[in-house]
Amino acid sequence: MNILYVEDEPNDAQLVAMYVRSTPHELVLAHDTGEAEAALADQPGLIMLDLMLQHARAGFGFARELREQGYTQPIIAVTALATADDMEECRKSGFDDVLVKPFTISQLAEIIGRYAI
Secondary structure (H helix, E strand, O other), rough: HHHHHHHHOOHHHHHHHHHOOOOEEEEEEEEOOOHHHHHHHHOOOEEEOOOOOOOOHHEEEHHHHHHHHHOOOOOEEEEEEOOOHHHHHHHHOOOOOEEEOOHHHHHHHHHHHHHHH
16 A cells, blocks of 8 residues: 655654555655645555644645545544644544554554555
8 A cells, every 4th residue: 555644754754664664555755735745646545644734734724625626545644733622623624533643653553554455
């Protein structure tokens, strides 16, 4: 499965890349939503999307746009925001699940395993 990870924090991106290399999955890293849009041509089976990207169109808005455009594959929010209001906003924005930072390798493996096609 192709996994698209949209993350502007190099350490988080490196952790996910290191884990995915140990699996049969392929990882495409995007540093912003512009790069992520270009990577959609690879038809990712899973998108992991940081909510707090360092530019105007952050995760909530990008997830909404993807759903409005008919994207049906799972989208996972990756965030340090974990209040009940944040979780509700994730649900309303079209996310299927949330991975809370800081996360462990076992938490990462579990969420990818849950949605692996």
